[in-house]
Amino acid sequence: MKLHFTKMHGAGNDFVVIDATARRFQPLPALLARLSDRRFGVGCDQVLVVESPSTPDVDFDYRIFNADGSEVGQCGNGSRALARFVRERGLSDKNVIRVRTQTSVLELRHVDGDRYRVDMGVPQLEPAAVPFAAAARAERYTLTLAQGTPLEIGVASMGNPHAVIAVADVDTAPVATLGMALQSHPAFPQSVNVGFLQIVDPRHVRLRVYERGAGETLACGSGACAAVVVGRLWGQLDPVVDVQVRGGQLTIEWAGEGQPVLMTGPAVTVFEGDIEWPN
């Protein structure tokens, strides 16, 4: 059997996108591994699956699988890719598309050229919603790492868990070591995406993210939203911030507590293909 796929990216965070609106897609671990593997398969950070809506208030269901096969509730860059995918494949001609993930309902719209904007919803800041083990909500938390070293972090849920660490220079930040240390920390029972935030000025930041289930990616959309939310709560950022990531730039808007986060950035189709898969 042949499975048709589309390879896309959003600021270098890359995806294999599957249209399961007309044909059922079974996310078998071996198939997801083959699609994600950069040497033995197609290669991507996340596999995205578009399904017919399970409820009438949305246009599509949107399932997200990290490269390690874990299913998760949010992928911001992927949602822009999805918006482009459904337009290009003629699955929808609406200006605004509503999609449901495991944890969120998102609104996606085309801006111009390759640019798309996503209403990512209201960030959840209570520790239990992240989930993060803390007695009460705070803007900064001090975690103790295995070696007894204290580390100051901010946390937020964008429909998936994020920790944010302020660094002086993202180029020299210990992204993989600290990323892995936080992902296995007992304070994060569902693990965590770890963002390293360098504030250049209140309107510009640089960011690297060590993603759950994928390692460091060239961009993380939900990570950019979480970093701006945390930076705003720390009183260091404006309501509109350009986030420079390794694969490009995202613009994040957040008016403050109780308001949704808006993310604007690119979505690009790279190629399409078929992969042989035993039925």
Ligand SMILES: N[C@@H](CCC[C@H](N)C(=O)O)C(=O)O
């Ligand atoms: N790259 C994504 C986030 C994908 C999911 C994440 N790794 C998780 O496990 O929560 C984005 O652009 O938001």
